[in-house]
Amino acid sequence: MKEHIRSRGWLASGLILSGLVVVSGCTPKGTNANTDASTSNDTLTMTDASVAPDRSDLTDGSTQRRDGSAYHLDADVDLDGCPTSMQHPCPNPLPDGCGPQELCGNGLDDDCNGQVDEGCSCTVGDVQPCFLGPPSYVSTGACTSGTQTCQGSGEFATWGPCEGGIWPSPEVCDDLDNDCNGCADDGLCCEPPLSCPDPEDIADAQPFVPYQLDGTQWYSGPANSWKWEIEGGPCDQLLGNTSYEITADNTSHPTITFTLSGDYTVTMTVTTDSETYTCTFIVHVVGPGLRVELCWEGTGSRDIDLHLLRSDFHADWCASNDCFFDDCKATNWDMGSWGYQDGPIAECAGTPMGSDWQSRGSCANPRLDIDNIDDVGIPENINVDTPGEGQSFRVMVHYFGGQGGEAHPLVNIYCDGHRIATYGQTPNQVTGFTTPGAWDCQGDSWRVADVVTHDNNGHTTCNVTALHPNNQTAGYRVLRDDTSY
Numbered sequence: 082m083k084e085h086i087r088s089r090g091w092l093a094s095g096l097i098l099s100g101l102v103v104v105s106g107c108t109p110k111g112t113n114a115n116t117d118a119s120t121s122n123d124t125l126t127m128t129d130a131s132v133a134p135d136r137s138d139l140t141d142g143s144t145q146r147r148d149g150s151a152y153h154l155d156a157d158v159d160l161d162g163c164p165t166s167m168q169h170p171c172p173n174p175l176p177d178g179c180g181p182q183e184l185c186g187n188g189l190d191d192d193c194n195g196q197v198d199e200g201c202s203c204t205v206g207d208v209q210p211c212f213l214g215p216p217s218y219v220s221t222g223a224c225t226s227g228t229q230t231c232q233g234s235g236e237f238a239t240w241g242p243c244e245g246g247i248w249p250s251p252e253v254c255d256d257l258d259n260d261c262n263g264c265a266d267d268g269l270c271c272e273p274p275l276s277c278p279d280p281e282d283i284a285d286a287q288p289f290v291p292y293q294l295d296g297t298q299w300y301s302g303p304a305n306s307w308k309w310e311i312e313g314g315p316c317d318q319l320l321g322n323t324s325y326e327i328t329a330d331n332t333s334h335p336t337i338t339f340t341l342s343g344d345y346t347v348t349m350t351v352t353t354d355s356e357t358y359t360c361t362f363i364v365h366v367v368g369p370g371l372r373v374e375l376c377w378e379g380t381g382s383r384d385i386d387l388h389l390l391r392s393d394f395h396a397d398w399c400a401s402n403d404c405f406f407d408d409c410k411a412t413n414w415d416m417g418s419w420g421y422q423d424g425p426i427a428e429c430a431g432t433p434m435g436s437d438w439q440s441r442g443s444c445a446n447p448r449l450d451i452d453n454i455d456d457v458g459i460p461e462n463i464n465v466d467t468p469g470e471g472q473s474f475r476v477m478v479h480y481f482g483g484q485g486g487e488a489h490p491l492v493n494i495y496c497d498g499h500r501i502a503t504y505g506q507t508p509n510q511v512t513g514f515t516t517p518g519a520w521d522c523q524g525d526s527w528r529v530a531d532v533v534t535h536d537n538n539g540h541t542t543c544n545v546t547a548l549h550p551n552n553q554t555a556g557y558r559v560l561r562d563d564t565s566y
Contacts, residue, residue, distance in 0.1 A: 151195035152177070152215055152249070163270035171267035178217030188229070188243075189216045197243045203231035204238065205555065206504045206530070206547045211243035214261065222258025222265070223247055225280045225363040226344070230315075230503050235555040245314065245344055247280075247363060255360065275300040275351070277360035285498070286339055286366045288462075289431030289450070296333040299360050300351045308350040309335045314343040315503055316376035316460045319491055324460060338431060340451070341460060342368040342495040367498030369428070369466045370446075370541045371534055373476050376460040377490040383483035384454050384517075385490055387461040389447060390566065391419065392473040392531070397564040399522035404463055405479075409449040411437030421446035424466045468534035468541060475548075475566065476529040482517040490514065492529050496543035504529055504547065504557070513559050521564065528558040 160168050179193035185201035188211040197211045211229045212219050227246025231238050249261040256276035258265040266273060276299050286292040296307060309330045317324050324341040339345065348361045375387040386405055394402040401408075401418070408415040411434040423443035430439055432450040450462040468474070478490050489512075491505040505511045511527060518524015533544040548558045 151193055160270055167270050167272055169264070169266035169269050169271075171262065171264035173263065174267070175215075175217050175221065175261075175263040177215035179215060188212060189219070190214065191216055197229060198240045201240060202236070202238070203240055204547065205231050205233060205235075205509055206502050207231040207545075208500050208503055209240070210499075211240075212246065212248075213243045214249040218249055218261040221263060222249075222261035223277070223280065223362075224249060224261040228344075228500060230506060232506075232509055234509075245312075245346065245363075247346070247361060255358070257360075274302065274356070275358050275360065278362050280362060283362050283364055286337070286345075286364050287428070288339055288342055288366055288368045288372075289429065289435070290427065291336050291338050291431065292364070293334060293336045294347070294349075296335075296349050296351065299349065300358060302353065304333070304351050304353055306352045307331055307333050307335075308352075310348045310350070311337065312346040314341065314345075314500065315491060315493055315506055316341065316374060319376055319378055319506070337364075339364075339366040341374055341462070341493075342366050342372050342498045343493070343500050365498060368464060368495065369424075369497065371465045371468050371474065371532060371543065372495040372498075373463045373532075374460045374493045374495070375462075375478055375490055377488050383486075383488055384481040385461075385483075385488060386452075386479045386481050387449070387463055387492075388477040388479060388522075389463045389465070390475050390477065392475060392566070394418075395566070397522075397566060398477055398479070398526065399520070399564055404447045404449065406449060406452040409447060409463065410434060410452055411441060411445070411448070414441075414445050414448065416445065416447055419447060421465070421467055421469075428464075428466060465534075470534070470536045472534055474532045474534070476532065478514075478527040478529060479522050480514060480517045480525040482519050485515070485517050487512070487515045490527065494530065494532060494543070494545055496534070497541045501543055502530060502545040502547070511557050511559065516561060518562065523562050523564075525559055525561050526563065528560070 177193065180191045182192055183199060184191045185198055188197060188209050190197050190213060193215060197213055208228050208230050210226045213227065214224065218224055225247045227243045229240045229243045232241040233239050250259050252259050252266055252269055254266055254269055254271035254273050256265055256273040278299055309327060311325060311327065313324050325337055325339045327335055327337045329335045343366055345364045345366060346361065347364055348359060351358045373387065373389060377385050388398055388403055388405040390396060390398065390403045396402045404416055407413065423445055426439060426443055429435060429444035429448065429450065438444055446467055447463060447465045450464060451459060453459040453461050476492060478492065480488060489505060489510040493500055494502040514525050514527060516524045528548045530548055531546045535542045549556050550558050
């Protein structure tokens, strides 16, 4: 077993796709471009989005630069005839930082071949931050971090695709450094009709706490319609639905309530009489301490339960000190032996059991936010807002009941809101998880992972170790009619 260690110091990152045609211009979606450079100050000057610029540093018809980079960068544009007030030069663009070879373990595309940490060894289920773009462009402009999960088997495990971030893209007229080279709107001749937010301008959200956005901060002109689209993490992708609720999503001021930790990609679309404008950014949903979530696919009734147990109790599953539906919900909480202080009511007031926690007056630690009995598509969550220094926890999933048949649960583990491990995701699904057992943790149960928590200057960091069948270094530990730790 290999121990996975990840602290809160994640990379900021962003996406360029190999073969992306980059145009220099200010062409809002759905417009007819105007290529006349002699227009007055009252008219935006744009290049035709259907024509790629002439790049002397590209081989004919190739997406590869002569220096070996897979990334197109914006070309220098002849701004002759463009009013000075509408010019956006970039006198000192960042160097791309591309090197001769890939360096393992940093989540960067060091050799700029369009892949991150390819050929690097990893442990199945580990998650690391990643950046798909020139290494020097990390934490610059619009770019924000993505993540990649280790996939495969044993010594053949490799890092999966880098997903969930915002990567360098061609400059558009939005007052934002889209290509992340250190300059906003460089190479364009235009007056930005909107001002898309820099990642640092987006405040963090919290699970179950209503989060309001104000689109007029970024577009203040006349609008015919507003639209907000949100993309979540692995459970959303598995279930094909959403781990959030959004209201007023056809207005400039939507309110979103996220149910899970992690990173959500938000796209704002504004339509006017003649144009369509978009801004895309990441909202970090940060739950304190240790959070574990469980989801599973399927149709019909299938009840699968999440459990969390501290190793120092030396207890069996479904017995005293095991945090699960029987003793960790607001209506039946009996986990005082864990010895943790309650948290503020704001941490859990918005959960499905929020009214019960409000009656208590505080949020207990540990606690189960959601007990999904038979509603396929609703993730279960267990939270420990203030875990102890050096304490060890084990995560377990139990097949309680329902229609039976093989299920494929997926577990995400978060530390201070950052996803650090994912188990059961395609192509590494759990197999042999077929038999419900109802009470007393009979039937099939999956020992997922051990988590050791640390206090790092007020922030929780975690060491996560995947659990495998006895005497094996790969695979999932699925047991039947076994309640032992």
